[in-house]
Amino acid sequence: MIKKVLLFIAVIFFIACNTEQKEKKTSLNVPFEKFELDNGLQVVLHTDKSDPVVAVELMVHVGSAREIEGRTGFAHLFEHLLFLESENLGKGGLDKMSARIGGSGANGSTSRDRTNYLQTVPNDALEKMIWAEADKLGWFINTVTEPVLAKEKQVVKNEKRQSVDNRPYGFNQQIIDRNLYPKDHPYNWQVIGSLEHLQNATLSDVKAFFKKWYVPNNATLVLSGDFDSAKAKEWVRKYFNEIPRGEEITPLVKKSGKVNESKSLYFEDNFARLPMLTLAWPTVELYHKDSYALDILTEYLSQGKKAPLNKVLVDDLKLTANTSMWNWSSELAGQSQLSIRGFNNVDLNKINDGIKTAFKNFEETGISDKDLNRIKAGLETSFYNSLSSVLGKGTNLASYNTYAGDPGFINKEIDLTLNVTKEDVMRVYNTYIKGKNFIATSFVPKGMKNLALKDAKEAIIKEEKIVIGAEEKFDAKVTAQYEKTPSKISRATEPAYGKSPALSVPNVWNDELANGIKVFGIKNSEVPLVRFNLVIDGGQLLEKMDKLGVANLTARLMNRGTKNKTVAQLEEAIQELGASISVYSSKENITISGTTLAKNYTETINLVEEMLLEPRWDTTEFELIKKSVVGNLRQQEANPTTVTRNVYNELIYGKDNIRSKNTLGTIASVEKISLDDLKAYYTNYISPSVAKMHIVGDVNQEKALASLTNLTTKWTAKEVTIPVFKTPQAPNKPTVYFYDVPKAKQSVISFGAPALAVTDEDYYPATVMNYILGGGGFASQLTQELREGKGYTYGIYSQFSGTKAKGPFTISSRVRSNVTLESAQSVKDIITNYPTNYSEKDLATTKGFLIKSNARRFETMGAKLNMLENISAYNLNADYVKDREKIVNEMTIEKVQELAKKYVNPNKMIWLFVGDAETQLERLNELGFGKPVLLNNTKEEIKL
The missing domain is CATH 3.30.830.10 (Metalloenzyme, LuxS/M16 peptidase-like)
Structure with missing residues (x-):
C-alpha cells in the first residue's frame, strides 16, 4: 500500500534526523x-x-x-x-x-x-x-x-x-x-x-x-x-470536456506585507475575560526557502518546556500558562505571529518585557542540533500523517498543483524542511524578527484598558447593532426560473451506481491481563503506525462536590514529568521516538492516548508505563496548571457557547448531580484543591480493575500483549466503585430559560430533555429516527428550514448524547439575535409535526446514507480505535455494525413516529437561550411556554 511506503520512509528519515547534519533527500514517491x-x-x-x-x-x-x-x-x-x-x-x-x-x-x-x-x-x-x-x-x-x-x-x-x-x-x-x-x-x-x-x-x-x-x-x-x-x-x-474555457487569468504578483513603523493597538473585547497580546511580523510567501526555517524557528521559540518563551513567561515570570508562535505562509505573502494570553489582570507590558528577555536569551544560545532534529522529526511526521487518508493525499495533490503548478511537489517539499540548518534558523530570526517593525494588538476585557501596552491606540471596529426586522425578506422556496444551459450529452439523469463495495468489518482480538486490564486490538498494516488509548473509568464521577476538578488536574499533572524525568526530559523522550502521548480527563474516565511509529511501539508503551506508575507530583507544575485552569474558567464565563453548555447541563441533570458540573471544576473549587487531593484521587481510583487498553495499527496481538507485561506486574489492582448518578426524567412541562450576555450578536440555543443511555434498546433506533430531524446535516429538516429556508443560522443539529448513563436529546444552534423567537418557533413547529410528516422518501434517504456510509466507516485508524472503544465501553459484539445495519433495514415509518413522539416532545423540554436579554428576553413570551426565567440579572432595569 502506498500509505505503508510513505510511513516507512518516515521511519527511515526519522532515524536520519538523529545522525550528523547533512543534506537530506527523501525518495518519497506518491504516484x-x-x-x-x-x-x-x-x-x-x-x-x-x-x-x-x-x-x-x-x-x-x-x-x-x-x-x-x-x-x-x-x-x-x-x-x-x-x-x-x-x-x-x-x-x-x-x-x-x-x-x-x-x-x-x-x-x-x-x-x-x-x-x-x-x-x-x-x-x-x-x-x-x-x-x-x-x-x-x-x-x-x-x-x-x-x-x-x-x-x-x-x-x-x-x-x-x-x-x-x-x-x-x-x-x-x-x-x-x-x-x-x-x-x-x-x-x-x-x-x-x-x-x-x-x-x-x-x-x-x-x-x-x-x-x-x-x-x-x-x-x-x-x-x-x-x-x-x-x-x-x-x-x-x-x-x-464541453465546459468552455474562460478568459486567461494572470497570476497575482507576490507582495509582502509592509510595516513602516511598529504600531500598537488595543481593543476592549466584550467577550474576553483575560488579556491577550499578539505580535505580528511580515515574512515570506508559500514555498519560499525561508518559510521552512521560520516554521522551525517559531516552533522552537514557543513549543515545549525548553522553549525560550515558555522558560521566561511561564516558568520564571508566571504570567501565562503557555505561549503560541507560528509562521503563516500564503501564496502572495507571509506573516509570523506570537500570541500570549495572560492570567487574570496581568499587565501586557510585563508580558512584552518577558518576550524581549526570551528573544535575547535565544540570540545568545541559538538552537541546538538536538532540538533542530527533534523539531524536524515532528514536522516530518505531521507531513506524512497528512497523507494517511485518501482525502489528505487528494488535498495535498490539489494544493501543490494549484500553487506550485506541479502535484509532484508532494514528493519534494519535505526535503526543504529536512535541509534547514541551525544557521538558517538564526538567519531568518535576524532577517524577519529581530529589531524589525511589527504590529502589536492588546485585547483586554471591557473597562480594563490599563492592561494594554503603553501608548497603544484604540482599534476601531464597526460592530453590528441588533435591530428586529433589519434583514431583507426573501422566499428561498421559490423555484428558480431560467433557460437551461445546453449540453451535447444527456445530463438530466444522475449516473447509475457502480458495483457496490462489500462491508468489511476489521478483525478484533481481545484479552484480559492478570491484574484486570481488558485489552482490545485490531492489527492494521496499511501504515507502520500504532495508535492506542488506555481508558481508566471514573473521571469526574469519582470527585467530591467540594473538590470539583481533581480528575482534570490529576490527568494534566501526569503529563508533567515522571519520578526520573523532568517535564523537559519526558517531552524529549517522547519526541525522539516520533511519538505523542497525552493524558486527559472527562466526565466518565481518564485516558492516556498515544500515536507512535510501529518500530518504537514498545519503547513508547514503556514511557506510558512510567507516566502512569511514577508521576512526578511536581509542586511548581501543579501551581502552574491550577492557574491555567482558573484562567480557562474565567474565559468560559464570557464565551456564550461554553456558558450555554454549562447552564444546559445543570438544567438537564440538576445542581446536585455531578453530571451537571464542569469537568474543569469551578474557580473556587480549583483554588482550594491541594496536591494531596490529587495524590489521594490517584491512589484510590487509578486502577487496572477499571482500565481498558485499545490498540490499532501495525502490531500483532502477541507483541501488543508482551508490551504490557510490566503494567501487569507493577500495577496492582484495587476495587473501585464508580458512583451511579441517576439522570432525572424529562420534565412534565416546557420551561423557557434565558441567560444574559449583553450585546451578543447571536443567541446560542439548547433545547432538550433527558432521554436515553447508549445501552438502552431504543438508543440506536432513536439515532436513526433523528437523522432526518437534525442528525443528517443538510438532509435534516432543521437545517433545511432554519439555514436553507430562512437563513437564521450557520448550522443547527440535534442528537442523542447518552453514555452508559442516560443523556439528553438536544437541539443546538447559534442564531442571529434578531430572530431568536422566530428560530425557536420554527424548531417548535418542526418537532411538533415531525411524526406526522415523516415520509417514505425520508426513510429511504436515511437507510441509503446509514447503509452506504459503512463502506468508509473503517478507513482511518481513528475510526478503528473508536470502534474498539464502543465495543469495550458498551459490551458490544465485534461486528456490532452489522447489528446496526439490521436495525436500519428493519426501520419503518411507524417505528420512527413512535420514537419521535416518545423522545422528542416540545411540551416536555427545556428551552434555553443565551443571548442579549435587553432585546430578546421579552419577545420569548410569545413562544407559548410561559414567562421566561432569567438566570442571571446583569441589568436590573430589564423587565419582563
Missing part, C-alpha cells in the same frame, strides 16, 4: 497521473486500493485575494452557493446527493488564495461525483437567483457572527491584517469579508465573479482512492 483537458481543466489521479472509497476534490484558484475592495467575502460566499443547486442536480445539489450515496458530507473551505470542494464517497458513487462536480462549473450559475442570494448572504453573515463577532478575541486577526498589509494589498481584508460588503453584493456582481474565476482553466480536479483509472478518465472527459 499520480496528471493530464489536462482542452478547456484547461487540470486533472490529477492517484490510486490507493486499501479501502473501497474515493476522495473527490475540486480546487478553484480563487480566494479572498482575488476580490476587490468594497466587494469582499465573494469567494467564501461562492463556497456556500455551489452546494445549493445546479441545473441537473436540482435543489439541494450535492448536499442531498451526499446523503443518498453515503458520502462523508459535501464540504468545502475558502482561504486567501483558493476555494476547494471535497468529500469521500464509496467507490460505487464515483461517476455520480464526477457528474456533479462538472455541473458546478458548467450548469450552476443560472440557478442563483435573488432569493437564493439573499438567503445565503444571511447564512454567511451568521457564520461571521459565530466565528468572529460573538467570540472572544474574534476581531484580532482583522485588526492585525489591515495594519500588516497596505490597503491595496489583497490580504488586507478577511476571507469571510464584511457584513456590509456581503449585504451590498448584487446578483450581477456575483455572476460576474463566477464567470471570471469559476472556469476550467482556473481549476484542478483530483481523484484519490480505489478506482479504475481508465474508466475515471473516460468519465472526466465525458462530463467536463
Whole structure:
C-alpha cells in the first residue's frame, strides 16, 4: 500500500534526523497521473486500493485575494452557493446527493488564495461525483437567483457572527491584517469579508465573479482512492470536456506585507475575560526557502518546556500558562505571529518585557542540533500523517498543483524542511524578527484598558447593532426560473451506481491481563503506525462536590514529568521516538492516548508505563496548571457557547448531580484543591480493575500483549466503585430559560430533555429516527428550514448524547439575535409535526446514507480505535455494525413516529437561550411556554 511506503520512509528519515547534519533527500514517491483537458481543466489521479472509497476534490484558484475592495467575502460566499443547486442536480445539489450515496458530507473551505470542494464517497458513487462536480462549473450559475442570494448572504453573515463577532478575541486577526498589509494589498481584508460588503453584493456582481474565476482553466480536479483509472478518465472527459474555457487569468504578483513603523493597538473585547497580546511580523510567501526555517524557528521559540518563551513567561515570570508562535505562509505573502494570553489582570507590558528577555536569551544560545532534529522529526511526521487518508493525499495533490503548478511537489517539499540548518534558523530570526517593525494588538476585557501596552491606540471596529426586522425578506422556496444551459450529452439523469463495495468489518482480538486490564486490538498494516488509548473509568464521577476538578488536574499533572524525568526530559523522550502521548480527563474516565511509529511501539508503551506508575507530583507544575485552569474558567464565563453548555447541563441533570458540573471544576473549587487531593484521587481510583487498553495499527496481538507485561506486574489492582448518578426524567412541562450576555450578536440555543443511555434498546433506533430531524446535516429538516429556508443560522443539529448513563436529546444552534423567537418557533413547529410528516422518501434517504456510509466507516485508524472503544465501553459484539445495519433495514415509518413522539416532545423540554436579554428576553413570551426565567440579572432595569 502506498500509505505503508510513505510511513516507512518516515521511519527511515526519522532515524536520519538523529545522525550528523547533512543534506537530506527523501525518495518519497506518491504516484499520480496528471493530464489536462482542452478547456484547461487540470486533472490529477492517484490510486490507493486499501479501502473501497474515493476522495473527490475540486480546487478553484480563487480566494479572498482575488476580490476587490468594497466587494469582499465573494469567494467564501461562492463556497456556500455551489452546494445549493445546479441545473441537473436540482435543489439541494450535492448536499442531498451526499446523503443518498453515503458520502462523508459535501464540504468545502475558502482561504486567501483558493476555494476547494471535497468529500469521500464509496467507490460505487464515483461517476455520480464526477457528474456533479462538472455541473458546478458548467450548469450552476443560472440557478442563483435573488432569493437564493439573499438567503445565503444571511447564512454567511451568521457564520461571521459565530466565528468572529460573538467570540472572544474574534476581531484580532482583522485588526492585525489591515495594519500588516497596505490597503491595496489583497490580504488586507478577511476571507469571510464584511457584513456590509456581503449585504451590498448584487446578483450581477456575483455572476460576474463566477464567470471570471469559476472556469476550467482556473481549476484542478483530483481523484484519490480505489478506482479504475481508465474508466475515471473516460468519465472526466465525458462530463467536463464541453465546459468552455474562460478568459486567461494572470497570476497575482507576490507582495509582502509592509510595516513602516511598529504600531500598537488595543481593543476592549466584550467577550474576553483575560488579556491577550499578539505580535505580528511580515515574512515570506508559500514555498519560499525561508518559510521552512521560520516554521522551525517559531516552533522552537514557543513549543515545549525548553522553549525560550515558555522558560521566561511561564516558568520564571508566571504570567501565562503557555505561549503560541507560528509562521503563516500564503501564496502572495507571509506573516509570523506570537500570541500570549495572560492570567487574570496581568499587565501586557510585563508580558512584552518577558518576550524581549526570551528573544535575547535565544540570540545568545541559538538552537541546538538536538532540538533542530527533534523539531524536524515532528514536522516530518505531521507531513506524512497528512497523507494517511485518501482525502489528505487528494488535498495535498490539489494544493501543490494549484500553487506550485506541479502535484509532484508532494514528493519534494519535505526535503526543504529536512535541509534547514541551525544557521538558517538564526538567519531568518535576524532577517524577519529581530529589531524589525511589527504590529502589536492588546485585547483586554471591557473597562480594563490599563492592561494594554503603553501608548497603544484604540482599534476601531464597526460592530453590528441588533435591530428586529433589519434583514431583507426573501422566499428561498421559490423555484428558480431560467433557460437551461445546453449540453451535447444527456445530463438530466444522475449516473447509475457502480458495483457496490462489500462491508468489511476489521478483525478484533481481545484479552484480559492478570491484574484486570481488558485489552482490545485490531492489527492494521496499511501504515507502520500504532495508535492506542488506555481508558481508566471514573473521571469526574469519582470527585467530591467540594473538590470539583481533581480528575482534570490529576490527568494534566501526569503529563508533567515522571519520578526520573523532568517535564523537559519526558517531552524529549517522547519526541525522539516520533511519538505523542497525552493524558486527559472527562466526565466518565481518564485516558492516556498515544500515536507512535510501529518500530518504537514498545519503547513508547514503556514511557506510558512510567507516566502512569511514577508521576512526578511536581509542586511548581501543579501551581502552574491550577492557574491555567482558573484562567480557562474565567474565559468560559464570557464565551456564550461554553456558558450555554454549562447552564444546559445543570438544567438537564440538576445542581446536585455531578453530571451537571464542569469537568474543569469551578474557580473556587480549583483554588482550594491541594496536591494531596490529587495524590489521594490517584491512589484510590487509578486502577487496572477499571482500565481498558485499545490498540490499532501495525502490531500483532502477541507483541501488543508482551508490551504490557510490566503494567501487569507493577500495577496492582484495587476495587473501585464508580458512583451511579441517576439522570432525572424529562420534565412534565416546557420551561423557557434565558441567560444574559449583553450585546451578543447571536443567541446560542439548547433545547432538550433527558432521554436515553447508549445501552438502552431504543438508543440506536432513536439515532436513526433523528437523522432526518437534525442528525443528517443538510438532509435534516432543521437545517433545511432554519439555514436553507430562512437563513437564521450557520448550522443547527440535534442528537442523542447518552453514555452508559442516560443523556439528553438536544437541539443546538447559534442564531442571529434578531430572530431568536422566530428560530425557536420554527424548531417548535418542526418537532411538533415531525411524526406526522415523516415520509417514505425520508426513510429511504436515511437507510441509503446509514447503509452506504459503512463502506468508509473503517478507513482511518481513528475510526478503528473508536470502534474498539464502543465495543469495550458498551459490551458490544465485534461486528456490532452489522447489528446496526439490521436495525436500519428493519426501520419503518411507524417505528420512527413512535420514537419521535416518545423522545422528542416540545411540551416536555427545556428551552434555553443565551443571548442579549435587553432585546430578546421579552419577545420569548410569545413562544407559548410561559414567562421566561432569567438566570442571571446583569441589568436590573430589564423587565419582563
